[in-house]
Amino acid sequence: MGDGYRGQTGGLLSGLALKESSAKIRDFLQELAGRGEVYVTGGAVRDILRGERVGDLDLTVVDLSPLEVAEEAARRLSWALVPLHEDFGVFRVAHGGFSLDISGLRPGAVDIEEDLRLRDFTFNALAVPLPEALEKTPSEWPLLDPCLGLRDLKSGLIRAISRRNLVDDPLRILRAYRFYALGFGEIEEETRRWLSAERERLLGVARERIAHELMLILKSKRAGETFSLMAEDEVFFVIFPELAEARGVPQPAFHHLDVLGHSLEALRRAEEVLEAPEKFFGTGEPFREVLKDPERVVAVKLAALFHDAGKARTFAPPGKRSDRITFYEHEKVGAEMFEAWATRLRWKRSLAKKVQTLIRHHMRPFFLLELYLEGRLTVRARRRLIRDCPDYPLLFLLALADALAARGPASEKDTPDKLVELFEDLHRFAREIVSRVERERLVTGHDLIEIFGLKPGPVFREILSALEEARMEGRVKDRAGALAWIREYLKGRLPKEGV
Structure with missing residues (x-):
């Protein structure tokens, strides 16, 4: 059996991740089981057989109205009813993170087995009659398995049912890689050929659906490995056309890979660092809070993938300006390229801004390291x-991944250790000095008006910012010193600025 197959000893209800209403759901399902031909299908069957607790349950009703069943479920459970695909008779009843999806047979199917053969992958083409699903343990279930999905589930194999099924819904191409990212196993070789051959069909899929699948991959622990596989199959370049430009772009001797290879390797290394920052930094404390936010974790991964995207458009071979390959302002260009990609796929704006900030500043830790x-x-x-x-902790996670992914003959093996040392210095500065200065303000804008007779404007920020720097450098100790410092500062500004 494949590593992902563990088996399940409880029954259907014991496999549901229900926080409430379990008795009501049990009663509803038991009554429904006696009223017609109803099956538990798809992902719920697959995941229960893998020993997972499931947060949704798919029911296929053959001789009942899906709408009427869904309306009754919503009424009896006091849950929300959401039409998913009303034209195809697919409805969702949901509450508190759990959902019950109710559908009829798929268009073109005359019975449950034909319905299963129209699905995406063999391990999703499984069904169990609802009465037996409720009464028996999964090991005793009379599985309907026309595509031998249980065999593939046990073997850890992701196998498309047919090429035609991929054509009917091209998003299934991306879903194959999502299952790979989630550890369902290897993608079967013929399936990989189909995914590659039909990849251009992804261009016709709604952008929101593409973004949703990508987010699931990015939230996994194998995004770097998964995107590398997609690149081997050429699917990656349909989704990330901006990064297609990076193929074959050479780099200076600090690197052992071209720009695309380095970007994918940086993503893999970022996932290692994100998984256990304490392993690399000696402590996980500075990262604990920021990494509680899944959006920030995804932002680091996307920044690692796109951090050098601008190199393809800023490449300059050795010449008059430099004796080596250069990519001047590639970080600025890369941030713009990411913005275009994120806008096209309608990514959440807050996430896009985080990624752009990281890309735009990703070289600064290295510049500061030289000075340090x-x-x-x-x-x-x-x-x-x-x-x-x-x-900035995220910026240093990215910088460390970048350094770990650069192993060319000119790279210095201790650069990652030096970056960690710089981060410790910067984090100490932020925690002990910056936070204290910002918390204990000696002078306010009101003081600038009342004591110095200034009019509110941009100069206020300039003065207060410069005063903060003077405090951090130890040149100002208290309020009296701060007021004296401002008087001296204004002496040099009054004639020139007229403040």
């Missing part, structure tokens, strides 16, 4: 990084 090692890293430089990138 030379003993020239200033308070101003530290503070500006924190101001420009408040999620």
Whole structure:
């Protein structure tokens, strides 16, 4: 048996992840089981057989009205009724993270076995009559398995039922890789050929559906591995045309891979660092809070994938400007390329902004590292990084992944360790100095008006920001010192600015 198949010892109801209403659902299902030809189908059967608790249940009704069954379920359970595909008779009854999906036979099917043969993958083409599903344990279920899905489930094989089924709903191409990312097994070789051959059909799929599948892949622990497989099959470049430009773009001797290979490797390394930051940084404390937010985790992964996207458009071979390959301002161009991609797929704006910020600033840890090692890293430089990138722990997760993914002959093996040392310095500065200065303000905008007679405007931010830097550098200790500092500051500004 494949690693993903563990078997289930309880019955259908014991396999449901229900927080409430379990008695009402049991009563409803038991009554429904005696009224007509009803089957438990699809993912719920698959996951219960794998030993998983499921948060949704698919029912296929053959000789009953799906709408009437759904309306009755909603009424008896006091749950919300949501039409999913009303024209095809698919309805959802949901509450508190659990859903009951009720549908009739698929168009073109005259019985349950034909319905199962119209599905995507063999391990999703499983069904159990509802009465037996309720009465027997899964090991005793009389499975309807016309496509030998149980065999593939046990073997850890993702096999499409037919090429025609992929054509009928091209999103299934992406779903194959999603199942791979979630650890369902290897994609069967003929299925991979079909996925590749039909990849252009993804261009006709609704962008929101594409984005949803990509998000599921990115939330897994194998996004880097999965996208690499998609690139082998050429499917990746239909979804990420901007990154297709990175294929074959050479890099300086710091790197051992071309731009595309490095980007995919950086994503794989980012997943390693995200999984156990304490392994690389010695402690997970600075990352604990930010990584509780799934959006931030996905942002780091997308930034790792796109951080060097701009190199394809900024590539310059050795010449007059430099004796090596250069990519001037590739971080700015890469952020713009990501924005175009995210806009096209209608990604959530807050996520897109996080990713753009990380891409735009991804070189700064390396620039600061040079200054740090030379003993020239200033308070101003530290503070500006924190101001420009408040999620600086994420920036250093990205920088570390970037460094780990660069193993060319000119790379320095201790760069990752030096980045960690720089992060410790910066994090200490942010925690002990910046937070204290911002928490204990010595002068406010009201003081600038009342004491110095200034009019509110952009100059207020400039003065207060410069004062904060002076405090961080230790040149200002208390309120009296702050007021004296402002007087001196204004002496140099009054004639020029007229404030």
